[in-house]
Amino acid sequence: MTQQTLQVALGDRSYPIHIGSGLLQRADLILPHLGRKKAVIVSNETVAPLYLEPLAALLRANGVAVSQVVLPDGEEFKDWPTLNRIFDALLESRAERSTTLIALGGGVIGDTTGFAAACYQRGMPFIQVPTTLLSQVDSSVGGKTAINHPLGKNMIGAFYQPKLVLADIDTLDTLPERELKAGLAEVIKYGLIRDPQFLGWIESSLPGLLARDKVLLAEAVYRSCAHKAEVVARDERETGERALLNLGHTFGHAIETGLGYGVWLHGEAVAAGTVMAAELSARLGWIGPAEVARVESVFRLAGLPVSGPDLGVEHYLELMRHDKKVEAGKLRLVLFRGIGDAVVSDAASDEQIAAAIAARVSAA
Amino acid sequence: MTQQTLQVALGDRSYPIHIGSGLLQRADLILPHLGRKKAVIVSNETVAPLYLEPLAALLRANGVAVSQVVLPDGEEFKDWPTLNRIFDALLESRAERSTTLIALGGGVIGDTTGFAAACYQRGMPFIQVPTTLLSQVDSSVGGKTAINHPLGKNMIGAFYQPKLVLADIDTLDTLPERELKAGLAEVIKYGLIRDPQFLGWIESSLPGLLARDKVLLAEAVYRSCAHKAEVVARDERETGERALLNLGHTFGHAIETGLGYGVWLHGEAVAAGTVMAAELSARLGWIGPAEVARVESVFRLAGLPVSGPDLGVEHYLELMRHDKKVEAGKLRLVLFRGIGDAVVSDAASDEQIAAAIAARVSAA
Incomplete structure (x- = not known):
C-alpha cells in the first residue's frame, strides 16, 4: 500500500499527516521534524509493549537521544496527576524547550501529551503517532489538547498544533474490537455532518x-x-x-x-x-x-x-x-x-x- | 495626576496598559474589555480585603455579574493545587469561554490567573490589575504565565496575552516596604539591560x-x-x-x-x-x-x-x-x-x- 499525505494549512504552524502501512519504520518521515536530536516518547501500558521499543530503537539508530514515559491506560487517567508524571519525567531527563515530545497511543495519550507539550517551558515541539482508529481519524489532528476536570471533560487544555501526525494503519491490527468500533463513530460523524456521499x-x-x-x-x-x-x-x-x-x-x-x-x-x-x-x-x-x-x-x-x-x-x-x-x-x-x-x-x-x-x- | 497609556503591539492580540492614580475606580477603562458582562476576580488573602470589594462593586454597578476567588498569598502557592482552586471556582460558577478572568494582585496572582485563563476551556479572556510594583513594571505585561514545579520555577505555563493591564499607582500605598524594594529590582533591570540614561x-x-x-x-x-x-x-x-x-x-x-x-x-x-x-x-x-x-x-x-x-x-x-x-x-x-x-x-x-x-x- 502506498503512503498518502495531507497537509493541515495553518501558515507557519502547518504540518503534514502521513497515512499508510509501515510508517513506524520510516525514519525518513520522522527525522526532518526533530529539530534537536532529543526526544521523549509518551505511551501507555497497553501500547508501549507493542510499539515503543521499535520506535525508540529506530530513532536511536539515527542518533536521537530518546527517553520514555509509560502511563496507565484509560480515560480515567486523563487528569492532572498523570499529566504531572510527564512533567516530572521531562524535568528529570533535563528536557529542554527544543526537545520533541512524541505521543504514541490513542486519544488520551495524544490529548494529555499535547497539553504537556503546550505547557512545558511554555511550549515545546510535539509529534502525534496515533495508534487507535479514533485518534487517527480525529483527535491527533487539529491541535485540541486537554485533560479532564472532575466536573467536565476536556475542561483544561490548549490549542497547540503538532509538527507531524504519523498514522500507521498497521497499528490497528492490535486494536481491541471495542475500540475499533468506537473509532468508527468519529468516521461516521464526518459523513453525517458534511459528506452524504462518504456516509x-x-x-x-x-x-x-x-x-x-x-x-x-x-x-x-x-x-x-x-x-x-x-x-x-x-x-x-x-x-x-x-x-x-x-x-x-x-x-x-x-x-x-x-x-x-x-x-x-x-x-x-x-x-x-x-x-x-x-x-x-x-x-x-x-x-x-x-x-x-x-x-x-x-x-x-x-x-x-x-x-x-x-x-x-x-x-x-x-x-x-x-x-x-x-x-x-x-x-x-x-x-x-x-x-x-x-x-x-x-x-x-x-x-x-x-x-x-x-x-x-x-x-x- | 494624569493617566498615561501604552500599547503592546501584537496585531490582533494588541492591548493597552493604563498607568496612573485612581484607575481602580475607572469603569470606563475596564468595561470596553469585558465582552460578555460576566467576570471572575482572582485575588489573594492580602490584597482582597483592600481592593476586591470596591472593584467588584464598581463592576456590579455597571451590570457585570461578578464572582470571586481568594487564594493564599505567596510564591509557595504558585502551584497546581492553587491553580486548580481557580478551575473549581470557574466550573462551580459556570464560567463560560467568554467570561473574563481578572487578576487582582501581584506577580503570583497574575501568573497563576493568566495560566488559568490560558487553559480553561482552552482559553478565556483575562485582565491584569497588578497591585505590586514588581507586577506593574514587569510580570503583568507580555503574556508570560506559569506556575512552578518543585524542580523548577515557571516550568509549566503558556504565552497568553491579557486584554488589558490596569496599573493603579495608588495600590502601591499599601505595599509592604520589602515588596516595594523587590519591585525596584525589575525597574533597575531595564536600565542595566538597555537604557543607561534611565539607570x-x-x-x-x-x-x-x-x-x-x-x-x-x-x-x-x-x-x-x-x-x-x-x-x-x-x-x-x-x-x-x-x-x-x-x-x-x-x-x-x-x-x-x-x-x-x-x-x-x-x-x-x-x-x-x-x-x-x-x-x-x-x-x-x-x-x-x-x-x-x-x-x-x-x-x-x-x-x-x-x-x-x-x-x-x-x-x-x-x-x-x-x-x-x-x-x-x-x-x-x-x-x-x-x-x-x-x-x-x-x-x-x-x-x-x-x-x-x-x-x-x-x-x-
Whole structure:
C-alpha cells in the first residue's frame, strides 16, 4: 500500500499527516521534524509493549537521544496527576524547550501529551503517532489538547498544533474490537455532518472495516483526516464551523462524565449522543423519522450503542450545562438540518432537550 | 495626576496598559474589555480585603455579574493545587469561554490567573490589575504565565496575552516596604539591560521612589512598561531579544528554588543574581570593576541583597541546569558587555560560573 499525505494549512504552524502501512519504520518521515536530536516518547501500558521499543530503537539508530514515559491506560487517567508524571519525567531527563515530545497511543495519550507539550517551558515541539482508529481519524489532528476536570471533560487544555501526525494503519491490527468500533463513530460523524456521499461509502464498507480490511481502513482514515484538516484550516480556534465536529459530543460528554471517565469509550458516547441529536432535530421538525432511522442504523451496523445510559434527564442537563458549548447560559448543540447537513443551534428549549434524551436512554 | 497609556503591539492580540492614580475606580477603562458582562476576580488573602470589594462593586454597578476567588498569598502557592482552586471556582460558577478572568494582585496572582485563563476551556479572556510594583513594571505585561514545579520555577505555563493591564499607582500605598524594594529590582533591570540614561534617573530618584513619591513611581512604572512593551512586541515568544529581560533570573531562580519558594522574594533573588551576572561578566573580561561596583551600588541603594545565600556552588549549578535557559546542554546566561548593554551568551564555562557564584554568596 502506498503512503498518502495531507497537509493541515495553518501558515507557519502547518504540518503534514502521513497515512499508510509501515510508517513506524520510516525514519525518513520522522527525522526532518526533530529539530534537536532529543526526544521523549509518551505511551501507555497497553501500547508501549507493542510499539515503543521499535520506535525508540529506530530513532536511536539515527542518533536521537530518546527517553520514555509509560502511563496507565484509560480515560480515567486523563487528569492532572498523570499529566504531572510527564512533567516530572521531562524535568528529570533535563528536557529542554527544543526537545520533541512524541505521543504514541490513542486519544488520551495524544490529548494529555499535547497539553504537556503546550505547557512545558511554555511550549515545546510535539509529534502525534496515533495508534487507535479514533485518534487517527480525529483527535491527533487539529491541535485540541486537554485533560479532564472532575466536573467536565476536556475542561483544561490548549490549542497547540503538532509538527507531524504519523498514522500507521498497521497499528490497528492490535486494536481491541471495542475500540475499533468506537473509532468508527468519529468516521461516521464526518459523513453525517458534511459528506452524504462518504456516509454512503461507510454504510456499504462497514462489514469490511469491521473485518479490518486495510485498504478500506486507510481510505476511511484518509477521508476523515481530509475533512478534519479542511475544517481546522478554516477555523482553528473553533469560533464557527469547527464546532460542527462536536456532533453528539455535548450529549456524549454528559454520558462520559456522568458514568465516570473510562466506563464508556468516547466513541460509544458520541454514537449514543448523535442519536439523541437526531431525535432532538426530529422533534424540532428539522428532519423526519427516516433520517433518524438512518442515523441509528449506521451506528448499529458499526456495533455501537444507539441509546444512552439512564442517568436521569435532569442529571444529563446539569452535566451538559457544564460543557464548553454554553454561551450566555444557553446550550449550543450540533443538530441536523438533514443527513450531511449539521448546524450549531440554541433553538431547542430545555424541555425539548429533556424529551429527546428521555426518548433515547435505556436502563444500564 | 494624569493617566498615561501604552500599547503592546501584537496585531490582533494588541492591548493597552493604563498607568496612573485612581484607575481602580475607572469603569470606563475596564468595561470596553469585558465582552460578555460576566467576570471572575482572582485575588489573594492580602490584597482582597483592600481592593476586591470596591472593584467588584464598581463592576456590579455597571451590570457585570461578578464572582470571586481568594487564594493564599505567596510564591509557595504558585502551584497546581492553587491553580486548580481557580478551575473549581470557574466550573462551580459556570464560567463560560467568554467570561473574563481578572487578576487582582501581584506577580503570583497574575501568573497563576493568566495560566488559568490560558487553559480553561482552552482559553478565556483575562485582565491584569497588578497591585505590586514588581507586577506593574514587569510580570503583568507580555503574556508570560506559569506556575512552578518543585524542580523548577515557571516550568509549566503558556504565552497568553491579557486584554488589558490596569496599573493603579495608588495600590502601591499599601505595599509592604520589602515588596516595594523587590519591585525596584525589575525597574533597575531595564536600565542595566538597555537604557543607561534611565539607570542614571533611577540612581538619583531612588530616595524618592523609596519614599513612595507618586510622580516618581508613575514615571518608573511608565518607563519600565514602555521598555517591556517594546521588547515583547518584537519578540513575543522569546526567541531572541526578550531573553535579555531575564538578566539575573537564572541565578535568581536557583536561589528561589533552592531556598524553597517564598523565602526570598523574586526581586531580591534577581538583585543578587544580577550581581552574580556582573561578577561573571567581569571574570570574562567584558566589564571592569567600576561597572561591577555600580551594579552592586544601585541594588544596595534600593535596599536589596547584593549576594546570594550559600547553597553550595554545585547545588547552584544543578538548579541552574534545570532552568529554561538551557540549550544543547549549555547554560545560556544574560551577561554584561557594559552598563545598559546586556547579551545572551553561553561563553562562560561551568568553572567560571562556579567561581562567580562563590565570590558572591554569603552565609545565610
